[in-house]
Amino acid sequence: MAVLAGLWRRLHTPETGAMKGAMIPVGWAAYNGVWMAVLGGFGTHNAEIVWLYVASGAIITSFGLAVFLHKVRHPIDPTLRRLPLRADAGICAAFGIAFIGIGVIFGAWWYPFATIFLVEAIWLVVKDYRLYRRIKTRPPVP
Amino acid sequence: MTQLAEPPSITPAGPELVEPRAGLVGWATSIDHKRIALLTIGTSLLLFLVFGAIALVMRVQLAQPNQHFVSLFTYNELFTLHGSGMIVLVITPLAIGMCLYLVPLQVGAPMCAAPKMAMFSYWLYVLSASLLLISSTLAGPPDTGWYSYTPLSDSQYSPGTGMDLWVFAMMIGVTAMMIMAGCVLWTALRMRAPGMSLMKMPVFTWSAVVTCLMSVAAFPSLVAAMSLIAVGRADPAILAHYKWDMAYQYLFWFYGHPVVYVMFFPFVGCVATVLAAFSRRMYFGYHFTVFALLAFAAGSMSVFGHHMFTTGQIIDNYFSLTSVMLSVPAGVEYFGFVSTILGGRLHYKTPMLFALAFIPQFLVGGVTGIMLAMPVLDYHFHGSYFVVGHFHYTLFAGSVFGAFAGIYYWFPKATGVMLDDKLGKWHFWLMCLGANATFLPMLFQGFDGLPRRVGTYPASMHIGALTLTSTIGAGVIALSVAIFLYNVAKSLIVRVPAADDAWGVGETLEWATSSPPPPFNYDERHPIRPIKSYAPLLTLQWEEEDERQREAASS
Numbered sequence: 231m232a233v234l235a236g237l238w239r240r241l242h243t244p245e246t247g248a249m250k251g252a253m254i255p256v257g258w259a260a261y262n263g264v265w266m267a268v269l270g271g272f273g274t275h276n277a278e279i280v281w282l283y284v285a286s287g288a289i290i291t292s293f294g295l296a297v298f299l300h301k302v303r304h305p306i307d308p309t310l311r312r313l314p315l316r317a318d319a320g321i322c323a324a325f326g327i328a329f330i331g332i333g334v335i336f337g338a339w340w341y342p343f344a345t346i347f348l349v350e351a352i353w354l355v356v357k358d359y360r361l362y363r364r365i366k367t368r369p370p371v372p
Numbered sequence: 373m374t375q376l377a378e379p380p381s382i383t384p385a386g387p388e389l390v391e392p393r394a395g396l397v398g399w400a401t402s403i404d405h406k407r408i409a410l411l412t413i414g415t416s417l418l419l420f421l422v423f424g425a426i427a428l429v430m431r432v433q434l435a436q437p438n439q440h441f442v443s444l445f446t447y448n449e450l451f452t453l454h455g456s457g458m459i460v461l462v463i464t465p466l467a468i469g470m471c472l473y474l475v476p477l478q479v480g481a482p483m484c485a486a487p488k489m490a491m492f493s494y495w496l497y498v499l500s501a502s503l504l505l506i507s508s509t510l511a512g513p514p515d516t517g518w519y520s521y522t523p524l525s526d527s528q529y530s531p532g533t534g535m536d537l538w539v540f541a542m543m544i545g546v547t548a549m550m551i552m553a554g555c556v557l558w559t560a561l562r563m564r565a566p567g568m569s570l571m572k573m574p575v576f577t578w579s580a581v582v583t584c585l586m587s588v589a590a591f592p593s594l595v596a597a598m599s600l601i602a603v604g605r606a607d608p609a610i611l612a613h614y615k616w617d618m619a620y621q622y623l624f625w626f627y628g629h630p631v632v633y634v635m636f637f638p639f640v641g642c643v644a645t646v647l648a649a650f651s652r653r654m655y656f657g658y659h660f661t662v663f664a665l666l667a668f669a670a671g672s673m674s675v676f677g678h679h680m681f682t683t684g685q686i687i688d689n690y691f692s693l694t695s696v697m698l699s700v701p702a703g704v705e706y707f708g709f710v711s712t713i714l715g716g717r718l719h720y721k722t723p724m725l726f727a728l729a730f731i732p733q734f735l736v737g738g739v740t741g742i743m744l745a746m747p748v749l750d751y752h753f754h755g756s757y758f759v760v761g762h763f764h765y766t767l768f769a770g771s772v773f774g775a776f777a778g779i780y781y782w783f784p785k786a787t788g789v790m791l792d793d794k795l796g797k798w799h800f801w802l803m804c805l806g807a808n809a810t811f812l813p814m815l816f817q818g819f820d821g822l823p824r825r826v827g828t829y830p831a832s833m834h835i836g837a838l839t840l841t842s843t844i845g846a847g848v849i850a851l852s853v854a855i856f857l858y859n860v861a862k863s864l865i866v867r868v869p870a871a872d873d874a875w876g877v878g879e880t881l882e883w884a885t886s887s888p889p890p891p892f893n894y895d896e897r898h899p900i901r902p903i904k905s906y907a908p909l910l911t912l913q914w915e916e917e918d919e920r921q922r923e924a925a926s927s
Contacts, residue, residue: 251561258670265674272690282626286589297561316401320492328499331540
């Protein structure tokens with residue numbers, strides 16, 4: 231009981247308001263669950279559609295769960311503090327993925343290009359992560 | 373000034389982390405949500421011109437019966453590119469790009485969540501657009517319509533690498549927007565400034581939240597559908613059974629209907645914001661509107677079957693019920709629009725004109741949509757120009773007008789310079805005339821039996837006057853867009869500076885920061901103002917006025 235009370239207190243921080251962000255995606259999935267049940271009332275002719283609802287609901291619920299767990303671990307979002315880094319890795323990853331697809335269509339000789347970009351992207355992410363770890367405190371939001 | 377509960381001490385970070393790069397490289401590698409969003413919006417507007425030009429070519433082809441301006445094969449390619457391009461590469465990125473720009477500002481966050489992922493999604497989007505355009509120049513270009521039903525889209529009936537590349541471009545284009553939407557959603561749910569509770573988020577932010585929820589929930593379905601086409605193209609025998617064709621349609625329309633809502637909800641938010649600001653009122657019925665937005669968007673996942681009534685493979689009654697039910701939250705939103713402007717002190721600036729025109733025009737799109745949600749009518753209209761008129765009223769006369777309301781309203785905030793209001797009004801009136809001249813006759817062409825996706829039609833149909841009107845209307849739209857481009861170019865050259873609150877009517881947090889905002893949105897000179905309502909600046913203004921009146925009375 232004390233654990234639950236503690237959890238509840240951590241969730242209800244005054245900085246982020248009383249209503250919880252995680253409830254939105256979860257409520258969304260629940261609402262679609264209701265419509266799925268209504269579909270059941272119309273018969274089993276379109277039973278295969280249920281899988282679409284289930285898959286979509288699972289994705290959204292996972293998002294809500296991630297928000298919830300993040301909230302429990304970080305009652306005040308650490309990214310509210312400034313974190314100035316660059317997005318070079320994003321460009322490399324995008325080109326790497328595009329070259330993989332192009333390679334599937336036009337031939338394997340595109341894969342070395344994809345590999346170069348993806349390795350570069352991973353290297354940049356690792357480099358950024360190491361820099362991130364080096365910064366102990368960052369300027370707060372005014 | 374709102375502070376964190378325990379602000380950490382300020383320690384200077386390494387200069388290599390703080391200093392942004394200059395020039396184009398700085399933009400291309402930025403983690404600033406504003407830059408990523410402006411790149412996305414700019415790219416989508418550029419592609420709007422490309423796919424709009426394609427639409428003009430189609431309208432010229434259809435201006436008169438038995439025309440041969442382009443071949444019928446080319447016409448098939450044109451409508452495929454126009455449809456897939458406008459939906460996946462223009463309006464969806466424009467919508468989500470606006471959310472990426474405004475949500476962190478409106479909730480008081482210094483940046484968006486996962487900015488590197490946001491930039492990754494932008495580049496994936498750029499590559500998707502490039503590949504989609506290249507696909508039309510290769511052997512076997514895409515010509516199966518934006519929905520590309522199987523088995524027409526498999527390699528037996530649509531051979532060639534052009535179609536292969538189109539499938540891949542669609543996949544990564546949709547994935548890119550799903551990732552960007554996830555960044556926006558996380559920002560709204562987890563990175564709000566202290567004091568910004570969910571029920572104090574502005575209406576636009578709520579419209580962004582529901583948009584992103586739909587994107588995250590529905591867009592994976594298109595990736596699955598495109599994967600199914602890819603398998604069919606690798607070996608058509610694998611998916612030979614007709615049930616796979618139905619499975620494809622389920623997957624496609626599970627994405628295909630919610631994406632329509634993704635393409636207009638942010639613009640509903642734009643319209644709501646502009647109406648309230650230029651009426652000098654708080655948005656009427658905020659709580660009801662928030663729940664209507666949530667119900668409308670969540671319900672959108674359950675209506676996709678109305679696209680498939682005529683397949684005979686869907687429960688008509690269920691999908692008709694769910695589709696018609698959406699008119700209830702839509703009615704609540706309309707009630708909010710109308711009640712906000714009733715009794716307000718209206719200022720007829722360009723954004724307000726676009727927002728006001730959105731109301732009746734989008735209503736035409738909505739009401740014709742309700743007609744199509746009824747199986748008895750849908751069996752009659754299915755595959756006709758009535759459907760084309762309906763969704764162009766929704767997406768052009770609705771969404772694009774809402775988008776321009778937002779673009780004119782927030783342009784000074786994003787660039788620091790004002791657009792010319794007179795040119796803006798020319799743009800508005802011409803676009804209003806052009807849109808209605810183009811799309812209203814399409815409804816009647818559908819009544820008269822003109823099917824969709826035909827490159828020509830016989831003179832015996834006697835619809836030449838209607839189709840010519842549509843073509844002239846499309847030309848007027850093109851003229852209005854040219855005026856808009858001239859206005860943007862002129863404003864960026866002349867540079868009439870915009871104040872922090874450029875219109876003097878700003879109600880939400882972004883109008884308290886500089887124009888354009890500093891790198892982390894708010895700084896010591898422009899702190900986050902106290903958040904006491906969903907229109908925090910207006911509330912503060914009222915409180916200051918009350919204070920002044922009290923002081924005057926006591927003195």
